[in-house]
Amino acid sequence: MRLRSQPTERIDRSRPITFSYAGREVTGFAGDTVGSALYAAGRRVFSRSFKYHRPRGLVCCSGHCPNCMMTVDGVPNVRVCVEPLQPDIDVRDQNVLGSADRDLLGIVDKVGGPFTPVGFYYRTMIRPRRAWPLYEKVLRNLAGLGRVDETANGHGHYDTVHRRVDVLVVGGGPAGRAAARDAEGEVLLVDDRGGHEAPYEVLAPATALAIYEGGLVPVALGNILYRIRAERIVVATGALEQPLLFAGNDLVGVMLPEAFRRMVDEWALQPGERAVLVGDAAAGLKLQLARAGVEIAAVSPVPTSLSAQGRKGRLRSVELDGVRIDCDLLVVSGGLQPAYSLLAQAGARIEYEPRRGIFVPTELPDGVEVVGAAAGEIEQVPAPAVLDGHGDKCFVCICEDVTTKDVKRALREGFDSIELAKRYTTVTMGPCQGKLCQLASTRLLARETDTDESAIGTTTARPPWRPIELGLLAGPHHEPAKLTPLHDRHEALGAEVIWTGAWRRAFQYGDPAAEVRAVHESLGLIDVSTLGKVLVEGPGAAELLDRLYPNRFSDLKPGRIRYGVLTSDGGRIMDDGTVARLDDELFYVTTTSTGSEGVVEWFEWWNAIWGYDAEIVNVTGALAAMNLAGPDAREALAPLTHADLASDSFRYLDAKEITVAGVPCLALRIGFVGELGYELHCPATDAGRLWDALVADGATPFGLEAQRVLRLEKGHVIVGQDTDSESNLVSARMQWTIKDDKFDFVGKLAVPHLDVREKLVGFTTDVLPPEGAQVVRDGRIAGRVTSARFSERVGGAIGLAWVDPDSAEEGAAISIRVDGSAHPAAVTLAPFYDPEGALLRS
Amino acid sequence: MTRLSFLSPVSPSLRILEVRCGVPDGSIPIGPDRALVVGDTAANLDGYRVYDMSAALVAIEVESEALLQRVTELTEFPAAGSILRGVPAVIEPRGSGFRLFVPQELSQYAAETIDRLRSAL
Numbered sequence A: 001m002r003l004r005s006q007p008t009e010r011i012d013r014s015r016p017i018t019f020s021y022a023g024r025e026v027t028g029f030a031g032d033t034v035g036s037a038l039y040a041a042g043r044r045v046f047s048r049s050f051k052y053h054r055p056r057g058l059v060c061c062s063g064h065c066p067n068c069m070m071t072v073d074g075v076p077n078v079r080v081c082v083e084p085l086q087p088d089i090d091v092r093d094q095n096v097l098g099s100a101d102r103d104l105l106g107i108v109d110k111v112g113g114p115f116t117p118v119g120f121y122y123r124t125m126i127r128p129r130r131a132w133p134l135y136e137k138v139l140r141n142l143a144g145l146g147r148v149d150e151t152a153n154g155h156g157h158y159d160t161v162h163r164r165v166d167v168l169v170v171g172g173g174p175a176g177r178a179a180a181r182d183a184e185g186e187v188l189l190v191d192d193r194g195g196h197e198a199p200y201e202v203l204a205p206a207t208a209l210a211i212y213e214g215g216l217v218p219v220a221l222g223n224i225l226y227r228i229r230a231e232r233i234v235v236a237t238g239a240l241e242q243p244l245l246f247a248g249n250d251l252v253g254v255m256l257p258e259a260f261r262r263m264v265d266e267w268a269l270q271p272g273e274r275a276v277l278v279g280d281a282a283a284g285l286k287l288q289l290a291r292a293g294v295e296i297a298a299v300s301p302v303p304t305s306l307s308a309q310g311r312k313g314r315l316r317s318v319e320l321d322g323v324r325i326d327c328d329l330l331v332v333s334g335g336l337q338p339a340y341s342l343l344a345q346a347g348a349r350i351e352y353e354p355r356r357g358i359f360v361p362t363e364l365p366d367g368v369e370v371v372g373a374a375a376g377e378i379e380q381v382p383a384p385a386v387l388d389g390h391g392d393k394c395f396v397c398i399c400e401d402v403t404t405k406d407v408k409r410a411l412r413e414g415f416d417s418i419e420l421a422k423r424y425t426t427v428t429m430g431p432c433q434g435k436l437c438q439l440a441s442t443r444l445l446a447r448e449t450d451t452d453e454s455a456i457g458t459t460t461a462r463p464p465w466r467p468i469e470l471g472l473l474a475g476p477h478h479e480p481a482k483l484t485p486l487h488d489r490h491e492a493l494g495a496e497v498i499w500t501g502a503w504r505r506a507f508q509y510g511d512p513a514a515e516v517r518a519v520h521e522s523l524g525l526i527d528v529s530t531l532g533k534v535l536v537e538g539p540g541a542a543e544l545l546d547r548l549y550p551n552r553f554s555d556l557k558p559g560r561i562r563y564g565v566l567t568s569d570g571g572r573i574m575d576d577g578t579v580a581r582l583d584d585e586l587f588y589v590t591t592t593s594t595g596s597e598g599v600v601e602w603f604e605w606w607n608a609i610w611g612y613d614a615e616i617v618n619v620t621g622a623l624a625a626m627n628l629a630g631p632d633a634r635e636a637l638a639p640l641t642h643a644d645l646a647s648d649s650f651r652y653l654d655a656k657e658i659t660v661a662g663v664p665c666l667a668l669r670i671g672f673v674g675e676l677g678y679e680l681h682c683p684a685t686d687a688g689r690l691w692d693a694l695v696a697d698g699a700t701p702f703g704l705e706a707q708r709v710l711r712l713e714k715g716h717v718i719v720g721q722d723t724d725s726e727s728n729l730v731s732a733r734m735q736w737t738i739k740d741d742k743f744d745f746v747g748k749l750a751v752p753h754l755d756v757r758e759k760l761v762g763f764t765t766d767v768l769p770p771e772g773a774q775v776v777r778d779g780r781i782a783g784r785v786t787s788a789r790f791s792e793r794v795g796g797a798i799g800l801a802w803v804d805p806d807s808a809e810e811g812a813a814i815s816i817r818v819d820g821s822a823h824p825a826a827v828t829l830a831p832f833y834d835p836e837g838a839l840l841r842s
Numbered sequence B: 001m002t003r004l005s006f007l008s009p010v011s012p013s014l015r016i017l018e019v020r021c022g023v024p025d026g027s028i029p030i031g032p033d034r035a036l037v038v039g040d041t042a043a044n045l046d047g048y049r050v051y052d053m054s055a056a057l058v059a060i061e062v063e064s065e066a067l068l069q070r071v072t073e074l075t076e077f078p079a080a081g082s083i084l085r086g087v088p089a090v091i092e093p094r095g096s097g098f099r100l101f102v103p104q105e106l107s108q109y110a111a112e113t114i115d116r117l118r119s120a121l
Helices: A034-040 A104-111 A129-142 A174-182 A257-265 A286-292 A341-346 A404-412 A418-425 A438-449 A470-474 A487-492 A512-521 A541-548 A596-610 A633-640 A684-696 A704-713 A748-753 B104-119
Strands: A012-021 A024-030 A069-072 A075-079 A090-092 A159-170 A187-190 A201-203 A216-221 A224-235 A239-241 A274-278 A295-300 A306-311 A314-320 A323-326 A329-332 A336-338 A349-353 A358-362 A368-370 A395-397 A496-500 A503-508 A524-527 A532-537 A561-567 A573-583 A586-591 A615-618 A623-629 A655-660 A663-668 A677-683 A759-765 A774-777 A780-791 A796-803 A813-818 A821-828 B016-020 B028-031 B034-038 B049-052 B057-062 B079-083 B087-094 B097-103
Touching: A012 A034, A024 A034, A159 A174, A174 A187, A174 A224, A224 A341, A257 A286, A257 A329, A274 A314, A295 A314, A295 A323, A314 A329, A336 A358, A341 A368, A358 A438, A395 A404, A395 A438, A404 A418, A404 A438, A418 A438, A487 A496, A487 A684, A503 A704, A512 A524, A512 A704, A524 A684, A524 A704, A532 A541, A532 A596, A541 A586, A541 A596, A573 A596, A573 A655, A573 A663, A586 A596, A596 A615, A615 B016, A623 A633, A623 A684, A633 A677, A633 A684, A655 A684, A663 A684, A677 A684, A684 B104, A704 A780, A704 A796, A759 A813, A774 A796, A780 A813, A796 A813, B028 B079, B028 B087, B057 B104, B087 B104, B097 B104
Parallel strands: A012 A090, A159 A187, A159 A224, A187 A201, A224 A368, A274 A295, A274 A329
Antiparallel strands: A012 A024, A069 A075, A069 A090, A216 A224, A239 A336, A306 A314, A314 A323, A349 A358, A496 A503, A524 A623, A532 A586, A532 A615, A561 A573, A573 A586, A623 A677, A655 A663, A663 A677, A759 A796, A759 A821, A774 A780, A774 A813, A780 A796, A813 A821, B016 B034, B016 B049, B028 B034, B057 B097, B079 B087, B087 B097
């Protein structure tokens, strides 16, 4: 049912739009919101309240209150009063058992009150304790608003746009437009209503969600989150109409003046037939009332008492100043309140002004200004805290169904500040985030504690200014994945690829056990491009490394390699790798796969203090690396290079620049996997050619799983896997890397105090324990397993574990708990395989 | 120029040098005393420490500012900072568009994501 054409209406009656509501076809017009179209179709109850499931109708028509929240195309909690109508959308009720008109959970309102007072969830349903899972299930089903469709793959595409402007104006009212017009430079105006023609840029309909440090303002526009940085921010957010507190103030038919005005002026709707107007702003609606054909039953700018009575949740009459009046529409206004939340977030001081009964912003932070009603340019008299009157419940917060009785009870229980009352009653914590209840709750607390509003104050304003979808904050779905230059080779070989940190790595190529055998018996090849790679170059490079590592590198001869472990100031293990000296002033450092950025930062941080003449260059991405390992490695490499590979020319722990298959390489003779091996580091762009040549030469690609078995056979530690933030070099039995005679190194002061409550040891056992399994001794927990694998070569399960120092003896008996049973294990201090390292040196 | 042969690609499609100890003329500054020298340049690099990063970085062309605004919050170019979800990048204006240098290991992610963002414009 529409009024005849209104001069300011936004609907286009020549363009009907059909959509679905609760499975039924409904028609509105272009320019309608979903809410206005439903109202025109006769809908009056738009939702059920959060706790009591009371019928709720349109109140603000501004997107502030929770009363019109519905599920639209599967997206819950859409405020349909401001949601533009689109063809073929699917609109459904939410938070109901049945429908919004007939909600079975409405029984809570009728009989549940005595059982559900404020804070009931803290003290009821806690006994018997074993019944809690049942209580929890029931409560979780009843609580919350709307349901997320867990089967849906997101509700659309979200984007993030970054902007930088000179002036950002938030608010498209007269004051905001004037500020934008007068501003200089690049000006952007954000308007939560429709856009307008202007000599400056307008984002609309869009909402500024917050003001952060550095002039950062996130703005929501549809599925796009704008992250706008502005030199100057002008807040022109206007003022918010406030409701009044009186019995029955949530009945369907009670609304704010702006809602009435928009319904008539913009959508040609008749909000009622017989109206009572209460409050200053409401009294100014006579023109619209006449146009809408609404009979005015009574007008009271400053009432002394008020209560509303209804039937089935709908307004039927009011008792105003002691007089009962039949009506189906009550337009009430508790005055205006400057919309200061963004300013408060930015750091402005918010003070109460008793003359007008409002909170106003003062002491604005640099770069932030406020104009218009948001600045407090409002003339009004203070509204009463509560209009006395008997009858139905009186709601302070319609979002959370918090009544005046709840707040009074919270006060009696000692929650006597606005912040405590908020946490206990949840007032101001609902979807409106205090827009309609902040001032009302402050007024009520002031009255009940016999103080004034300035002493009560406000709760902390926090982003976002209006609820938004999490998808908008998350932005477009994409996750950085680091790929090695050989990634396509691994995929072509059918490798199982897994995440290791941000890297995608080949875990295995089909048969990890066969891959292990290939390395032991002939020749294997693994992509280790993920290793961090760092050049340290300059006259101060050697001394810098001597101070960064507990180990010594200044006496390392050019062309040689040494193992190094980095520790923190407290002597804790941070990272490890090898250091190759390429010439007097140039070192090539490798780190763990996930450690390169951190190590480079660590190096640069310390060198910024010490000031050595040394460059630290992260070349991780510039270089690929692959480890050719196995007893046949030398013979396989020989035809591909002119380098002399003889064991006395290219020794274990030598580093040489050689060319392999036409590709320039840095070859490191090291052996993480325990066999004769060459780690070849080459330009990333040439890695494919080198890999192909080595595979063609007979090398079997092996993945991470095989590598983990092989390194465990050698007892090699993986930092982060076998160590944690408490591990130190003594407890990890790496004290041989500490050169305590150096005058200084990071962590030196901690060395005498290193705690050795446990030690890292190897073990053998018959049953493969899971990583993290408990080590047990004499019936008590004595450690934990960090790594374990089955080794064909050793003939059983092997692993590394932290054990108490008394157990860290060769052959010591320990037990490892697997599936609830303790299994015997024997401590092994030497490597399980080739303990003398003869194969590595061969 | 550093003499590290294993750092230089056999035949790079675009030569990219990282220069330390100063910012030569014609280079892209990436720090107080660090810069990138891209392509054939007449820049005199004597006295600088130079590292060949041709294999380390991949160049991605972005044709419009509107697309770039969805990729990074950087607004003054040339600039060194991050794009997307923390991908380090060096950005220089190039004609009516921009050229982004990103680590090669993240280049596939960056290129695919930027292409998806472009299609949503």
